[in-house]
Amino acid sequence: MGIVSTYLRAFNTNKLDPYPVEILKRVDKPTTVVLESEIPRLDERESGFNRAHRGDFGPHLTRERQRFVGKHPLSAALGNMQFTLAHVVDGIVAQEKAPLPNDPALMARHIKETAYFLRADIVAVSELPSYAVYSHSMATGEPVELNHKYAISIIVDQDWKTAEATVGNDWISNSMSFVAYSTSGFIACILADYIRRLGYPARAHHARNYQVVIPPILLKAGIGEMCRIGDIVLNPFLGPRFKAAVVTTDLPLAVDKPIDFGLQDFCSKCGKCARYCPTGSISFGEKVTRNGYEKWPNDMEKCTRGRVGNTKGSGCGVCVAVCSWNKPYTPFHRLVQWSMRNIPVARRFAVWGDDLLGYGQPKLKNKWWLDLEEVDGKLIVPTQAGQRGNHRRKQA
Template sequence: MKRYDERDTMFARMVYKKGSKAYEDYYARNHEKKAIDDELRDMPELCSPETPTYDPVDAKIPDANFKFLADIRQLAEGEKNGNKTPIEAENISERLKKLALYYGAKHAGIAKMQEYHYYSHRGRLPEHYGEKVTDLLPYGIAFTVEMKREGVDKAPLLPEIIESSRAYVEAAVIGMQLAYFIRELGYGARVHMDGNYLIIAPLVARDAGIGVIGRHGLLITPKYGTSVRIGVVTTDMPLVPDQKLDIQIEKFCEICGLCASTCPGRAIPEGPRQEIDGILKWQVNQEKCYGFWRKVGTDCGICMKSCPFGKSIELLDLLKPKFIENPSKLFKEHLNRE
């Protein structure tokens, strides 16, 4: 898998202000994206008064959460203790995962970091635009925090983005606690949080064995399904990686397709997987997805709301013989329960 350039994500592209150096550089190299990006950029911002979901009080909650995240992102990196504490890889690996759960995470696992986990270049923060990502720390601790169903089930209304932003804050705080602890032990650690990622979190979480990635591009986890947000801390501390979940999620997603059929932006492909850059996968159209966000004024969440995992189907059921032999039966049972 090749490394992905953060400058090509919608979140980065929407930061490029007309006339800025980043704007001029990016669209000089990506002429085909300029028209759609300018159109999206001119639409009302999320949680703004011009959007149909706006509330003068509640809309300030996610705004406040994201401003808080922006204020603490400088803490993602820090100096390590000069006195290194001797550790044993297997013991500290288990200790870190248990600590993440103690702090409130719902799942925790360790991945051996690969180059494809890391962005090739930074793009979202103007002060780092275009910088190559070169500090490829060898291990990643991935964890999830729960998005409460009462928020997810209100998608695409304001309660969904309130809950989404709350979960991003929770993931950032847990990541900080883990990273500060690792640094105190004398090892390097970097928090990857909303607005300040060097990595593609779902890929790290998948390879850390805490979930699988579905048709909608979201991480699907045991018990909570897609109703999670992901945190990652990378480190040079020697750790023991976990095994990926051996679940053929594509067999279920090929039959299900609820996320695609309910997506208001028509951003999730309904057909079979396609080969993209040598990988057979479903590719979400990020322009269509983000375009609906700007129309509705929230980060939507209908794909999470419609996904059967975390509602009436447990991910680990897919390891049972009845699924392996007849995946369509499990999906029909879900529809009947719905």
């Protein structure tokens, strides 16, 4: 779709999606090489945060993991709300199916409209690949059995205004994550309950109760492409500034295709996330093939140590804050994003221009949150609030 059509799209209120996803190039396979036969089912207990909790990274990180969510009072409040959603992910299916249209495309549109009504930012549908189902549950240690056919991806923005003001690893970082985790989880639980009331099995999956690995589902549904940050799907409108929940179901739905907006080429030229990563966990190097995926490697242990053990803030999202795709959806940025998607030579200029115009540097004048830390049951004002700089340069 041309740039004029992209602008005119902003004035058309009859479109289904809040963002113009119809302008994106759809492809049969993701831009990342995916060797499905070589992808193992992951054990949820082996994620970085869960390993820190278990003690794999030492007693200090175990203690810090236990207070990770509650370190700041706002993230504690958000996390507490999400804990209440942990037990409402599944339920009884209505004995009789509702008299629904026998039209998967129409039902997919209806389900998306319902999610948007519940305040989702982006919604997409895919089939549920078997390799995206965890092998074992973190909560119980039991094997996971999930045979639903479809997955509904629900995306919620972490808030551009806050992302523009944050250093990335200061005291608001965890709250940015949990406002999107809790909101997407809330939407997913309601949507799954609604589908069950229509007579079809459905289960919500969110940060307090997963049975599925989220990134492979987002990739398959066309939410975005894999990026240099690592096991992260980047969206062409929000960048990496979002969190996701998923609803799996057997309700027949038309599926979306993967997308190609030139991100593999862009990330090969950029490397801004690697430059600013305070832990050095993001690679400057080329892609590697691991566990069936060709992607840029990320040092999970370094990343976990930096986020959980951060003494100057709550968590870390520096890579999100500095990413060239982390922008507001303004007319100017729509123009730039259109050129980045459609004109390969423009991507190098976009990388240069992003630094030249000072994007990625925190606008501290827009800071609205309080720097507070919970220590031994008391809230104190911490002496430091994040730290970020141009730490690393790509080796020649």
